[in-house]
Amino acid sequence: MLALPPLSLYIHYPWCVKKCPYCDFNSHETGNREGYIATLLKDLDNELDTIQGRSIHSIFIGGGTPSLMSADELKELFIGLKSKLIFEKNIEITLETNPGTFEIEKFKAFKDIGINRLSIGVQSFQDHHLKALGRIHSAQEASKACASASQIFDNFNIDLMYGLEGQSINSCLSDLNQAIDLNPQHISFYQLTIEPNTLFAKFPPTLPKDDDIWRMGEQGVALLEQHGFARYEVSAFGKIPSKHNLNYWQFGDYIGIGAGAHGKITDINTGKILRTRKAKSPKDYSSNQAGIIEQVENLSFEFMLNALRLKQGFEPDLFEHHTGQSISIIKNQLSQAEDLGLLVINSKQIRSSEKGYNFLNDLIERFL
Incomplete structure (x- = not known):
């Protein structure tokens, strides 16, 4: 019998002021947002049967640019969430924000409503880089937003x-x-990558040499760790790790509501893992929140895809705990990866080595 992991909630707000040329997320330049909060809550109603009263460990409101919401819209959303869900006592509730949409009084109101963590999309503190990335904020606005957030x-x-x-x-x-x-x-x-179906894919920028990018990553990691930011995932460094991030990488469950949102739920009755995804177009989503539900077939790959991103990896017993399968089914792949220096394996831990972290996609593909 599979044990139920913590349950998180992801809420997608698809609008932004301007689509960035590198962005492959489901984001749309500001359109008709009227009624979207009510649609989100209707979407949540459709998910309630699958969670059957489980409490919510963390909430992440992403986008798009959810900081475009007014305080009244966020309040409407939270009144609905609290009427339908059980929040854990120390729940982490994160809102993504663009420094170009940061307003001190509005964010004070956001905190009063229930937001207790911000994620600020700075990307760079240098104006020429921000311009090349298509960001709407300046370096000065980025610094000011972060100082106010603190x-x-x-x-x-x-x-x-x-x-x-x-x-x-x-x-x-x-x-x-x-x-x-x-x-x-x-x-x-995290490193800028050129994703398909983006403006950068069509008109690629001239990026630094691979060796220089490697050194940026290597020296950047060392600098962060020197200042007390522990690396707990490939691109995540925290004095306080994100509960929401950790739940993803530790194969936790999460409801996904909003246009283009994805979810992963363990069926309480059967133990099967179900993936959900909602219509990407805000217009299509507004008329049908049901989305698509698929059963996850390759549980071992799904588990390794997440677990190997974590710095500490995982305890061997957790593989069977989360997948219902013996770890012996991936014995050959584990041995080969260890022989190549991609994994560190002992009786208490399986984790990516430094080499494995640097070639993480290649490592994970071995478990397909």
Whole structure:
């Protein structure tokens, strides 16, 4: 019998002021948002039977740019959530925000409504990089938003990219030092990748040499760890790790509501893992929130896909605990990966080595 993991809630808000050229998320330049909160709550109603009274461990409101919501819209959403769900006592509730939409009074109201963690999409503290990335904010606005966040919230994250066009190693480290000086509890530090169906895929920027990008990542990680930001996932560094992130990577369950939202739920009665996904178009979503439900067939791959991203990896017994399968079914793949120096394996832990982290996609594909 599979034990039920913690349950999180992801809420997708699909609108933004301007679509960034690197973004492959389900985001749409601001359109008709009227009635969207009511649609979200209707979507949640459809999910309640699958969770049968389980409490909510964390909530993440992403996008798009959910900070475009008014305080009244967020209040309407939270009144609905609290009437339908059981919140754990120390629930983490994160809202993504763009520094270009940061308003101090509105964010004070957001905190009063229930937001206790911000994730601020800075990406860079240098204007020429922000312009190249299509961001709507300036470096000054980014610094101001983070400084204000530190006064309002006890817990906030800064998103930073590296491997940008024209970026040097010193420029990358300068961004990190500015972020560290703003005293966040968490920094997401990740490499710019060119994703299909984006403007950058059609008109690719000239990125730094691979060796320079490698050094940016290596020296950036060292700098973050030197300042007390523990690396607990490939691109996540925290003095306070994100409960929501950890639940994803530890194969937890999560409801997904909103246009294009995905979910993963363990069926209480059968133990089967179900994946859900909602219509991407806000218009299609508004007329039908049911989405698509699929049973996960390759549980071992799903588990390894998440577990190997974590710095500490996983205890061998957790594989059977979460998948209902003996770890012996992936014995050959584990041995081969260990022989190649991609995994560190002992009786208490299986985790990616430093080499494995650097070639994580190749490592994970071995378990397909």
